[in-house]
Amino acid sequence: MPNKLTLKQLKQQLAAIEDPTDSLLSALKSDDRVGVQKLLQQWHTTYDQKCAREERFRHMRHYEGHYLNKGATKIVGVDEVGRGPLAGPVVVAAVALPGDIVDVGLDDSKRLSHSKRAELVNWIKKEAIAYKIVAKDSKVIDHYNILEATRMAMTEAVMAIADDQTVVLTDAMKLPISLKQIDLIKGDQRSVSIAAASILAKEYRDGLMKEYAELYPHYDFQHNMGYGTKKHLQGLSLYGATPIHRLSFSPVMTSVQSLRSNKGIK
Known part of the structure; x- marks a missing residue:
């Protein structure tokens, strides 16, 4: 019976449970020990957080899965970092991820710590089908303006890794290319490919600025x-x-x- 188990034993058993309908969870509801109720609450909090992460990941893979199922050979996400600064280049990354990508915590680069971004950069460079980073310096920015310099960099990055059947996901930036484009507002929060691109671009640019x-x-x-x-x-x-x-x-x-x-x- 659960009420005969110590808190340590219950904690170990709860750690192995993944199903919210598990009989142990139901049995513990009637256990009057304060410590048991805290363990039960912790399990449900952890489970809810896990479900929320899984749902968010499914949402962020929606466009990739949809267009791969429709016959696209690859999905390329593209994003930029550095349109607003007074100094340094604008940096763009384009990334094509595998269709069977797992949840590794890809997100808008601004939401992640430097250590997490660095970890993800290593993962992206190892696991991506292809990626390309392009920087346009201050001379190009001053000559063309920041919007056009960004568009040039994005086009160059995308075309370096795309083929005729590629679908391009952009963060609300229309590119002068013939490939199918999906423009997503806040795309780095809605697409794993764009999120990966934002992470590569930010870590690359931050490294340059430290130099x-x-x-x-x-x-x-x-x-x-x-x-x-x-x-x-x-x-x-x-x-x-x-x-x-x-x-x-x-x-x-x-x-x-x-x-x-x-x-x-x-």
């Missing part, structure tokens, strides 16, 4: 990744723009003009 932090130590790139934080703007006002700054972005342009004015340069 740039050593070359240009006055802008705190290792913490702000090129975004316009207070320390970054202070660095701009004191030292001006570096070769990786986007001169077409207003705060950078204003800083350069201000330094020139202070030095009497027209």
Whole structure:
């Protein structure tokens, strides 16, 4: 009988249960020990969380499964990181995952810790059918504008790994290609392929910005990744723009003009 088992014994037995209709769970409801009721509550909480993760994973695999079943040879998810910063490149990744992918915790890169992203980068590079990372630097961004530079990078990344029967999933970005495209708002939260792309792109770009932090130590790139934080703007006002700054972005342009004015340069 359950009430004759110790809490340690019950904990071990509960750990092996996966079915919420298991007879032990029903029997424990009438056990008046406080510790038993806590163990029972913990089991149900863990089970509910597991069900929620599984449901979310099924949802994030919907588009991949749907189009593979319709005959697509591969599904390519594409995403970018770095459209908003004042410095550094915009980085795009395109990823094609296998159809039998398991749940490894793929999610919007912004929702994950650096250590989890690093773990997933290794998994993606090992398990993906194909992937491609493309960066467009500040010169390209200044010449074409950030939207077009991003679109160029996405197109290049996708076409590097796509074939004629590929379906492309984008995070609300229409590309100038003939392949079938599905544009998903908040796609990195709705597609495992786009999530994988966002993770690759972010980890790659963050690594670049940490390298740039050593070359240009006055802008705190290792913490702000090129975004316009207070320390970054202070660095701009004191030292001006570096070769990786986007001169077409207003705060950078204003800083350069201000330094020139202070030095009497027209």
